Amino acid sequence: xxxxxxxxxxxxxxxxxxxxxxxxxxxxxxxxxxxxxxxxxxxxxxxxxxxxxxxxxxxxxxxxxxxxxxxxxxxxxxxxxxxxxxxxxxxxxxxxxxxxxxxxxxxxxxxxxxxxxxxxxxxxxxxxxxxxxxxxxxxxxxxxxxxxxxxxxxxxxxxxxxxxxxxxxxxxxxxxxxxxxxx
Numbered sequence: 001x002x003x004x005x006x007x008x009x010x011x012x013x014x015x016x017x018x019x020x021x022x023x024x025x026x027x028x029x030x031x032x033x034x035x036x037x038x039x040x041x042x043x044x045x046x047x048x049x050x051x052x053x054x055x056x057x058x059x060x061x062x063x064x065x066x067x068x069x070x071x072x073x074x075x076x077x078x079x080x081x082x083x084x085x086x087x088x089x090x091x092x093x094x095x096x097x098x099x100x101x102x103x104x105x106x107x108x109x110x111x112x113x114x115x116x117x118x119x120x121x122x123x124x125x126x127x128x129x130x131x132x133x134x135x136x137x138x139x140x141x142x143x144x145x146x147x148x149x150x151x152x153x154x155x156x157x158x159x160x161x162x163x164x165x166x167x168x169x170x171x172x173x174x175x176x177x178x179x180x181x182x183x
Contacts (some may be wrong), residue, residue, distance in 0.1 A: 006035065013040040014091070018082050020121050023088025023128045024180060029137050029160075030095035030107075039091055041080065043074045050091075050133070053161030053169050055080055058087065069166065077145050088114070090123070094137050105151065108140065126151055129180030133172070134160045156178050 010031050017040055028050060033039045038044070038091040039051045056064045059080065067076050092114065095107040118124045130145060132138040138157045143154045154176045161169035 006098070008036060010096065011100055012038075013038065013042075013095060016040070017085045018090055018123060019027055019085050019088045021088060022090045022118070024177070025124060026089065026091045027111075027130060027132050027137055027141065028091060028093045029134045030093045030099035031097065033098045035098065036161070037041075040053075042077045042078050042081065044073050044077065048072075049160065049162040049166075051077075053166060053173070054091075055084070058084065058089065058171060091116075094140065108144065111141075112144075128152065131156070131158070131176045133158050133173070152165050152180060168170065 015090060020101060028039075030176070032047075035041075036044065037047050037049075044051070051116075052068070063080075067073075067080065074167070092111070094111050096110060096114070100109065104153070119126075126149050129151070130150055131154045132141055135157045142153055142155065142160075156172055156176045156179065158172040158176060159165040159169050161173075
């Protein structure tokens with residue numbers, strides 16, 4: 001599948017869960033190289049590290065353990081995504097397609113254009129809290145977003161929740177949400 005077709009497919013899945021008003025914007029690096037593990041896809045059976053990591057904090061570990069033990073049924077994932085949306089949470093990625101080995105900076109202009117479109121459409125504003133997930137995303141975007149006038153970018157480097165970083169992710173993500181909610 002070409003990049004444009006992949007981008008359209010990913011964007012369609014993502015936009016299905018776009019809240020009218022985003023109360024917390026999460027920014028990851030890119031959809032996974034194995035597209036069947038994308039955060040917003042409803043039928044994901046394993047290795048959806050970001051989705052599980054985020055939901056363990058926003059829902060509860062027991063709810064997510066039950067979801068996993070049930071075999072990750074599509075209807076339950078849909079319910080969890082609806083809950084995510086109803087709380088005003090939304091996940092964007094710095095790269096709109098799997099990035100492979102590309103440097104995150106190469107996707108900056110496209111990302112900022114998509115972010116400004118969300119602002120133009122009234123989904124976010126300069127006060128919307130933004131949490132950057134993955135150290136390289138933080139390093140690439142934190143000061144740039146501040147420079148663009150976004151006032152509530154959480155100053156926290158959060159690791160991706162895989163490769164033994166799940167506990168550290170949970171601690172830092174929980175802290176980032178607390179900080180964002182205090183602003």
